[in-house]
Amino acid sequence: MKKYFPSSELIINEDGSVFHLHVKPEWLADKVILVGDPGRVALVASHFENKECEVESREFKTVTGTYKGKRITVVSTGIGCDNIDIVMNELDALANINFETREEKDEFRQLELVRIGTCGGLQPNTPVGTFICSQKSIGFDGLLNFYAGRNAVCDLPFECAFINHMGWSGNMCAPAPYVIDASEELIERIAKDDMVRGVTIAAGGFFGPQGRELRIPLADPKQNDKIEAFEYKGFKITNFEMESSALAGLSRLMGHKAMTVCMVIANRLIKEANTGYKNTIDILVRTVLDRI
Numbered sequence: 215m216k217k218y219f220p221s222s223e224l225i226i227n228e229d230g231s232v233f234h235l236h237v238k239p240e241w242l243a244d245k246v247i248l249v250g251d252p253g254r255v256a257l258v259a260s261h262f263e264n265k266e267c268e269v270e271s272r273e274f275k276t277v278t279g280t281y282k283g284k285r286i287t288v289v290s291t292g293i294g295c296d297n298i299d300i301v302m303n304e305l306d307a308l309a310n311i312n313f314e315t316r317e318e319k320d321e322f323r324q325l326e327l328v329r330i331g332t333c334g335g336l337q338p339n340t341p342v343g344t345f346i347c348s349q350k351s352i353g354f355d356g357l358l359n360f361y362a363g364r365n366a367v368c369d370l371p372f373e374c375a376f377i378n379h380m381g382w383s384g385n386m387c388a389p390a391p392y393v394i395d396a397s398e399e400l401i402e403r404i405a406k407d408d409m410v411r412g413v414t415i416a417a418g419g420f421f422g423p424q425g426r427e428l429r430i431p432l433a434d435p436k437q438n439d440k441i442e443a444f445e446y447k448g449f450k451i452t453n454f455e456m457e458s459s460a461l462a463g464l465s466r467l468m469g470h471k472a473m474t475v476c477m478v479i480a481n482r483l484i485k486e487a488n489t490g491y492k493n494t495i496d497i498l499v500r501t502v503l504d505r506i
């Protein structure tokens with residue numbers, strides 16, 4: 215029996231587009247670039263030879279076009295793993311659910327998703343300007359815990375080692391961090407050997423969860439010192455951003471390929487930041503467009 219999705223579960227707008235993204239099934243390419251900032255969609259699309267659709271709703275802006283003969287969709291997700299839940303489920307529905315019958319399609323269509331973002335670097339080898347691809351992501355967000363199969367796709371020994379190292383229990387562990395790998399095939403093809411391969415913490419906020427203290431003290435003042443010192447089987451934690459864990463986790467559960475690559479705009483170790491990054495992130499955009 216085919217799975218059927220009623221209108222309360224998969225909301226389709228009157229024009230046949232999916233609820234939040236406002237994208238119609240025929241507009242979705244197999245290759246998808248995700249960016250946080252809606253303004254970054256125009257930057258990616260400025261390299262397209264042609265645009266076949268352009269749509270915007272809330273923080274979700276989408277353009278599908280062609281780059282050197284490759285059909286690519288670029289979508290902005292806004293900030294945070296909660297938005298990744300929306301974007302990934304709606305993209306997967308566009309690819310793998312028939313919007314006329316509301317049934318799962320017979321043949322699975324696999325998407326290739328690359329997130330291009332910005333991040334905070336945590337190590338001496340991640341100064342401002344470094345491109346870090348998230349080989350593993352540590353999700354502080356808890357999103358994946360709501361889906362069956364979470365344990366089968368996560369690196370459970372790594373999770374234990376990290377929690378033990380942090381000495382966290384109770385509220386600091388709720389939800390428990392989950393550790394998830396990006397697509398190895400995409401990393402080989404896109405990160406090649408000119409990007410740092412790292413372990414990324416996808417934090418549930420920009421300030422406290424990333425150890426930034428303004429007026430309110432942190433629950434664990436030693437959090438970032440411990441994160442910077444953590445090492446497990448040769449892996450060290452390289453950077454903070456806010457979406458890679460949910461992207462890698464949901465992609466694994468759904469059967470898609472995904473990876474995140476971010477440009478470092480603040481190095482937390484040496485306390486430097488670059489707010490003029492909007493001009494330089496284009497180098498990363500062009501590199502990903504060439505390799506996707």
Ligand code: R1P
Pocket residue numbers: 249250251292293294330331332333420455456457
């Ligand atoms: C925080 O400033 C935002 O920047 C990073 C974080 O993941 C978070 O979304 O990525 P983007 O530049 O893609 O938004």
Ligand code: URA
Pocket residue numbers: 332333334335420424454455456479480
């Ligand atoms: N994005 C983040 O999430 N953290 C940083 O420090 C910089 C960009």
